[in-house]
Amino acid sequence: MKLKELIEQLNLTVFEPGNNLDRTLSGGYASDLLSDVMGYAKHDMVWVTLQNHVNIIAVASLKDIAAIILVHGQEPARDVLDRAKEEGITLLGTESDTFRISADVYMSLNQHGTGSR
Amino acid sequence: MNFSYDIAGGDFVNAGQASSALKKILKSLNLDSSLIRRTVVSLYEAEVNVVAHAWSGNIQVNIQPDQICIVVSDKGPGINDINLAMQKGYSTASPEVREMGFGAGMGLPNIKDNSDVMELRSTPGEGTELKIVNKILS
Structure with a gap:
């Protein structure tokens, strides 16, 4: 499934489109521990988190994460948005909480035959 | 090729800058993307450790044809x-560091998992030296 299809299907807010909305997703990961994401998330996954500070952009960039989804209707902090732009990271948002949006991402990916991991 | 970078303790805003810079260099050398990811993940965790725990630090990167x-x-x-x-x-790690999503006790294990050689030496009260080597397979 492509990132732009997921955005459409789940009606996600696009704060920063990043440099590749056409990339094919490999799965999803939900965690607020950055080292957990560094250790276990895989490239081309979408990452669901409530962390809203510049270090999430570094983590996403270094791990080649496809997109970050901020939960609970949070707007990205100004410096987060600027850093996302600089690094070409797709930054998305949802009103849902982590559990619900993770379930939605999981269902969408499974419908498209993409595994959760 | 050599590359040097200074890190300031407590500076979370710039944590990861050296890793990002190294990633760009390694990409420009057309190295395997999995090797690049493992290397920059190791360096990022090391950077965060310095920012979270130390007063100041320095990174020296040496890239040779067969290893980083x-x-x-x-x-x-x-x-x-x-x-x-x-x-x-x-x-x-302090509660403030944990609130940011660091300090979960996974940094050093992540470095070990993402490097071919990891050597850690420390003198309590003075500082720590971490050496990471990743081999470049041709």
Whole structure:
């Protein structure tokens, strides 16, 4: 499934489109521990988190994460948005909480035959 | 090719800048993307360790045709028990650092998992030196 299809299907807010909305997703990961994401998330996954500070952009960039989804209707902090732009990271948002949006991402990916991991 | 970078203790805003810079260099050398990811993940965790625990630090990267060698040395409190620090889940990070999603006791284990050689030496009260080597397979 492509990132732009997921955005459409789940009606996600696009704060920063990043440099590749056409990339094919490999799965999803939900965690607020950055080292957990560094250790276990895989490239081309979408990452669901409530962390809203510049270090999430570094983590996403270094791990080649496809997109970050901020939960609970949070707007990205100004410096987060600027850093996302600089690094070409797709930054998305949802009103849902982590559990619900993770379930939605999981269902969408499974419908498209993409595994959760 | 050599590359040097200074790190300031407590500077979370710039944590990851050296890793990002190294990633760009390694990409420009057309190295395998999995090798690049493993290397920059290791360096990022090392950077965050310096920012979270030490007063100042320095990164030296040496890229040779067959390997990438990174030495991260810091001035700081050092590590009293390296075996304990290597255990997943063990951390001495402050509550503020934990709130940001760091300090889960996964940094050093992540470095070990993402490097071919990892050497950690520390003098409590003075500082810590971490050496990471990743081999470039042709």
